[in-house]
Amino acid sequence: MGGGEAVDERVHASAFRNEAAPWTAFVARGPPPAVQAALAWAAMSTSADFGFEILARDGAARRGLLRTAHGTVETPAFVAVATQGSVKSVAPTSVREAGTQILFANTYHLYLRPGAETVARHGGLHRFMNWDGPILTDSGGFQVFSLGAGLEHGVGKVASIFPGEGAGPGAARAGQGMVRVEEERVVFTSHVDGRRHVFTPEISVQVQRALGADVALAFDECTSPLHDERYTAQSAARTHRWAERSLRAFRESEPRHGYGQALYGVVQGGAYERVRAASAGVIGAMGFDGFAVGGNLGDTRETMYRVLDWTVPELPDGPPRHLLGIGDVASVFEAVARGLDTFDSVAPTRNARNGGVLARVDDDGTPLPTFRLNLKNARFADDLRPIEQGCDCDTCRHHSRAYLRHLLKANEQLGQQLATIHNLRFMARLMEEIRDAIAAGRLDAVRDAWLEPAREAAARTVTAGAGRPS
Numbered sequence: 466m467g468g469g470e471a472v473d474e475r476v477h478a479s480a481f482r483n484e485a486a487p488w489t490a491f492v493a494r495g496p497p498p499a500v501q502a503a504l505a506w507a508a509m510s511t512s513a514d515f516g517f518e519i520l521a522r523d524g525a526a527r528r529g530l531l532r533t534a535h536g537t538v539e540t541p542a543f544v545a546v547a548t549q550g551s552v553k554s555v556a557p558t559s560v561r562e563a564g565t566q567i568l569f570a571n572t573y574h575l576y577l578r579p580g581a582e583t584v585a586r587h588g589g590l591h592r593f594m595n596w597d598g599p600i601l602t603d604s605g606g607f608q609v610f611s612l613g614a615g616l617e618h619g620v621g622k623v624a625s626i627f628p629g630e631g632a633g634p635g636a637a638r639a640g641q642g643m644v645r646v647e648e649e650r651v652v653f654t655s656h657v658d659g660r661r662h663v664f665t666p667e668i669s670v671q672v673q674r675a676l677g678a679d680v681a682l683a684f685d686e687c688t689s690p691l692h693d694e695r696y697t698a699q700s701a702a703r704t705h706r707w708a709e710r711s712l713r714a715f716r717e718s719e720p721r722h723g724y725g726q727a728l729y730g731v732v733q734g735g736a737y738e739r740v741r742a743a744s745a746g747v748i749g750a751m752g753f754d755g756f757a758v759g760g761n762l763g764d765t766r767e768t769m770y771r772v773l774d775w776t777v778p779e780l781p782d783g784p785p786r787h788l789l790g791i792g793d794v795a796s797v798f799e800a801v802a803r804g805l806d807t808f809d810s811v812a813p814t815r816n817a818r819n820g821g822v823l824a825r826v827d828d829d830g831t832p833l834p835t836f837r838l839n840l841k842n843a844r845f846a847d848d849l850r851p852i853e854q855g856c857d858c859d860t861c862r863h864h865s866r867a868y869l870r871h872l873l874k875a876n877e878q879l880g881q882q883l884a885t886i887h888n889l890r891f892m893a894r895l896m897e898e899i900r901d902a903i904a905a906g907r908l909d910a911v912r913d914a915w916l917e918p919a920r921e922a923a924a925r926t927v928t929a930g931a932g933r934p935s
């Protein structure tokens with residue numbers, strides 16, 4: 466047994482690592498022997514507490530039920546980000562009341578502070594933060610690399626997932642040398658206290674076991690938009706080897722908190738078609754409970770849609786698919802239409818704290834190009850209406866734009882809280898509408914009804930800007 470595994474490892478390694486073997490070999494050859502061996506594990510279920518059922522289809526879109534030990538999520542669903550075990554500024558009870566079904570917590574941050582074992586001693590993250598719904602955790606890879614390599618490249622990945630669409634390089638902070646990638650491990654420096662840490666696929670699994678995530682992610686290297694195709698391919702191959710190690714560590718370990726957990730594999734490959742498709746094929750064949758599409762998704766939305774077009778057909782049809790770091794209205798519609806089931810993004814909650822609240826139309830009924838109002842705008846100073854007419858959220862039922870604007874201008878935390886509650890509710894209502902549209906076979910029509918007027922409004926804005934006398 467052990468000898469055979471060693472041989473497989475060698476063949477696998479030479480296909481991916483040997484300088485003599487061109488990197489394109491990994492694209493051409495399909496799953497190497499070690500991955501074939503991994504297929505033998507696929508028959509084993511990693512968790513009896515986890516399942517995914519597809520209830521309806523509309524083209525490639527699916528309406529489904531994601532079953533976890535902490536309840537069932539109706540999909541497509543937006544996953545609210547709770548990086549530090551907190552949806553910033555809002556208590557878990559309010560997060561739930563806004564219709565949020567599932568949270569996304571951050572392995573890297575919780576590992577550094579307060580420490581995974583501290584969370585484990587409190588019974589896991591659900592009890593620690595008093596959230597009884599499902600929790601998904603990332604592997605820590607994104608932060609390790611976005612706080613390291615992303616900074617070295619001056620690419621503000623956290624500031625903007627689409628650097629080609631504004632925001633731009635936002636990370637001029639000192640970050641050089643914060644991360645070093647080796648075959649066996651990643652060495653990085655904590656952004657909290659400057660201490661040196663080591664992450665491996667096995668450690669990432671242990672930490673996510675300790676946190677008690679319902680859905681854990683396999684440890685991956687997250688490449689930057691500035692990595693070329695060659696490096697991205699080499700990195701994806703390493704991510705595949707780490708995926709095998711993650712799966713093995715997951716299957717050889719037990720849940721820490723008495724309920725089953727699931728493990729998703731992460732597809733990498735940047736915005737390079739051959740690498741993406743190959744990564745999806747390799748990861749998709751490994752027998753994970755579900756899949757996440759991560760890493761650099763290109764510098765525009767259109768590129769991201771193409772990345773999904775290359776990725777989804779290579780993944781098995783049955784398991785759930787998560788899109789990492791995407792949560793704007795247009796992208797959600799387009800990703801759902803391509804067969805993605807869940808999405809996480811800091812945008813709705815982060816924007817809310819800055820006064821950017823989600824709405825479909827402006828006061829006069831004209832569509833908003835980015836589905837957003839800036840509550841700090843002077844025109845809301847005496848506006849006694851709610852953020853959005855007809856919204857059933859706690860904020861819109863009790864508070865005016867004028868009051869919210871005042872709170873936000875005065876830096877009162879309540880303003881951030883109330884704005885966040887509205888944006889969470891907006892996302893929950895949007896996803897509900899999308900689920901209903903899939904069930905009715907009307908996703909294209911509903912998508913067009915949302916996106917066409919916004920596109921036209923955006924075009925008008927551009928034309929008006931271009932026609933302005935100089």
Ligand SMILES: [Zn+2]
Nearest residue numbers: 856858861887
């Ligand atoms: Zn509202």
